[in-house]
Ligand SMILES: Nc1ncnc2c1ncn2[C@@H]1O[C@H](COP(=O)(O)OP(=O)(O)OP(=O)(O)O)[C@@H](O)[C@H]1O
């Protein structure tokens with residue numbers, strides 16, 4: 001599903017990512033852990049095409065068989081919208097839109113039929129136990145509820161991969177556990193692939209693979 005080779009990144013003369021390679025299979029849940037500043041977010045942003053690696057002859061990033069380093073900006077935006085889902089520590093829902101609208105936005109951007117998108121968004125929200133919250137605004141939901149809306153938003157276009165950066169970092173223990181269970185359910189039911197940066201030991205140990213980063217490399 002993901003084949004990354006020789007990814008590096010520098011900020012000025014600081015090397016933040018140092019020749020990282022990895023492969024991730026469909027349906028795998030991979031956890032990336034490591035100390036603060038190790039380069040986890042930088043790697044996730046590059047894998048998620050939100051940032052670019054150092055251009056060199058050997059750098060390679062294939063996602064779902066697409067060579068994303070070769071895509072132009074517009075093609076990349078379309079690819080990201082259709083193929084990738086994102087969940088961040090702070091849900092980043094749009095405050096002036098309801099739960100249902102937030103979930104539908106990536107589908108609208110993909111020019112999908114409005115009523116179909118809404119129907120699917122409602123089904124997803126129901127699956128995530130949020131049927132009673134579809135017309136609530138983010139400020140009217142708990143942290144765990146907001147994060148589940150963010151999960152539904154990440155899922156709406158049936159992405160090949162979901163990238164999550166500290167998805168439970170802002171949640172209480174119970175909500176975090178529920179969110180983690182949900183990731184595994186989505187994997188078991190739909191074969192959803194996840195790459196998750198986390199400081200949560202429990203989640204990292206449940207993952208199919210735990211990759212430890214230190215100084216811009218895997219240990
Ligand atoms: N835009 C930037 N400009 C300069 N330095 C940056 C930039 N982004 C990140 N860095 C540096 O790169 C290093 C790695 O940052 P990164 O955010 O990837 O760490 P992290 O492993 O996600 O840490 P944390 O667990 O605290 O989120 C840090 O030393 C950081 O200061």
Ligand SMILES: [Mg+2]
Nearest residue numbers: 040041042165
């Ligand atoms: Mg980080």
